[in-house]
Amino acid sequence: MRKTDSDTKPPMHAKRLGRELAMTFLFSCELKKVLPGFAEFELFIDSVRDEFSLTDTRDNRRAQEYAVKLYEAVTCNKERIDGIISRCCRNWDMERLSTVDCNIMRVAVAEMAEFPEVPVIVSIDEAVEIARDYSGSEAGNFVN
Numbered sequence: 001m002r003k004t005d006s007d008t009k010p011p012m013h014a015k016r017l018g019r020e021l022a023m024t025f026l027f028s029c030e031l032k033k034v035l036p037g038f039a040e041f042e043l044f045i046d047s048v049r050d051e052f053s054l055t056d057t058r059d060n061r062r063a064q065e066y067a068v069k070l071y072e073a074v075t076c077n078k079e080r081i082d083g084i085i086s087r088c089c090r091n092w093d094m095e096r097l098s099t100v101d102c103n104i105m106r107v108a109v110a111e112m113a114e115f116p117e118v119p120v121i122v123s124i125d126e127a128v129e130i131a132r133d134y135s136g137s138e139a140g141n142f143v144n
């Protein structure tokens with residue numbers, strides 16, 4: 001979802017864009033201290049469309065649908081997901097994690113737990129790549 005030179009990179013896969021949309025939506029809700037909901041997601045998507053020229057294509061609609069499924073999975077299972085992340089973060093408290101990294105991991109754990117059709121390794125690899133894109137290579141290593 002970051003602004004890039006479209007001539008140098010192939011188009012983003014719908015699920016990858018969905019993961020990024022879900023993560024950035026959850027991040028924005030956490031910063032604004034609002035509960036994620038469909039009305040808020042529609043406002044978020046409208047702002048993303050404007051800022052990033054997100055056109056109304058089939059892949060973008062699929063990405064938005066996947067993002068809704070992911071943020072709903074995170075929202076409905078947040079306590080359980082945060083418990084899993086806490087257990088896996090050796091020598092780290094959840095409070096010490098950046099909001100971005102925390103939401104990247106929430107989306108990945110939700111995908112692993114709630115979407116059995118997605119191989120676990122894909123969820124992990126995508127989370128690592130998204131963390132590198134949004135937080136830097138050290139965050140990618142930490143998320144891994």
